[in-house]
Amino acid sequence: NAGVTQTPKFQVLKTGQSMTLQCAQDMNHNSMYWYRQDPGMGLRLIYYSASEGTTDKGEVPNGYNVSRLNKREFSLRLESAAPSQTSVYFCASSIYFSNQPQHFGDGTRLSIL
Amino acid sequence: TQLLEQSPQFLSIQEGENLTVYCNSSSVFSSLQWYRQEPGEGPVLLVTVVTGGEVKKLKRLTFQFGDARKDSSLHITAAQPGDTGLYLCAGVVGGSEKLVFGKGMKLTVNP
Numbered sequence: 001n002a003g004v005t006q007t008p009k010f011q012v013l014k015t016g017q018s019m020t021l022q023c024a025q026d027m028n029h030n031s032m033y034w035y036r037q038d039p040g041m042g043l044r045l046i047y048y049s050a051s052e053g054t055t056d057k058g059e060v061p062n063g064y065n066v067s068r069l070n071k072r073e074f075s076l077r078l079e080s081a082a083p084s085q086t087s088v089y090f091c092a093s094s095i096y097f098s099n100q101p102q103h104f105g106d107g108t109r110l111s112i113l
Numbered sequence: 114t115q116l117l118e119q120s121p122q123f124l125s126i127q128e129g130e131n132l133t134v135y136c137n138s139s140s141v142f143s144s145l146q147w148y149r150q151e152p153g154e155g156p157v158l159l160v161t162v163v164t165g166g167e168v169k170k171l172k173r174l175t176f177q178f179g180d181a182r183k184d185s186s187l188h189i190t191a192a193q194p195g196d197t198g199l200y201l202c203a204g205v206v207g208g209s210e211k212l213v214f215g216k217g218m219k220l221t222v223n224p
Contacts, residue, residue: 004155035214042216043156043201050210058211090155098210099144099163104155 002026006091006105013081013112021076021108023091031097032074033058034066036087037107043090049074050097081112116140117202117215125221126192134187134218136202143205145185146212147176150199159187192222 007022025032034046035058045058049068063085065077074093078085089108094100118137126132136145144163148156160169162178162185169176173196175188185204189196203214 040216043203043214045211048211092155099205101146101158101161102156102212104157106153106155 004105010109017081018079024073025093029093029095031094033092034076035090038087083112086112116213119215119218123219132189136185140206141182145204148201194222194224197222
C-alpha cells in the first residue's frame with residue numbers, strides 16, 4: 001500500500017522556469033492538500049481540494065496553481081519559479097475534509113536558483 | 114499571528130529523561146491532532162483528541178486535551194533515541210474546516 005506518492009523527490013530550477021509537482025494517493029480519499037514547509041514557519045497550506053472537482057486557496061496560494069485531475073491525483077504548478085519558493089513541498093490526503101487525520105507523502109525538495 | 118503556539122521549539126535530552134511539549138492557542142478547537150515527522154519524511158499522525166479533558170496514551174506517549182479545548186500537551190516518559198523527530202500539533206478551529214499546524218518542536222534524544 002503506497003499511500004501518498006509524490007514526484008519528483010528533488011528538483012533544482014532556475015528563476016523563471018516552470019514545473020509541476022505530482023501527487024497521487026491510493027486510499028480512495030476525497031480530500032487532498034498541498035503544503036510547503038520552511039524552517040521556522042511550520043507547515044503552511046497552499047491549496048486544497050475538498051472533493052474531486054473542487055479546489056480552493058489556502059494560506060499561501062500566490063505563485064501557484066493546482067489541478068485535481070481525478071480522485072487520485074492532485075498536482076501543483078509553479079508557472080514562473082522564484083527563489084522565495086525554495087522549500088519542501090508536501091502533498092497530503094484525508095478521507096473527508098474536516099476534522100480528519102491527514103496522510104502525507106515524503107515531500108519534494110525544491111531549490112530555485 | 115500564529116494560531117497554534119508550540120513550546121519549547123527545540124529540546125535536546127538524554128535517553129531516559131521525561132519531557133512535555135505544549136500546544137497553546139486562544140481559539141477553541143473542535144479537534145486536535147499530533148504528528149511526528151522524521152528527517153526526509155512526511156508527518157505521521159500519532160493521535161487525535163476531540164473531547165475536552167481527554168487523555169490518550171500511546172506506549173510511552175501521553176496526550177492530553179485541555180478542558181476548554183484551547184490547549185494540548187504531549188508527555189514522553191523515558192525518552193529513547195527513536196523518539197527523535199519533529200513533533201507537530203494541528204487543530205481545526207470551531208467554525209472553520211481547515212487544519213492549522215503549529216511550527217513544531219524539534220526533539221533530539223541522545224544515547
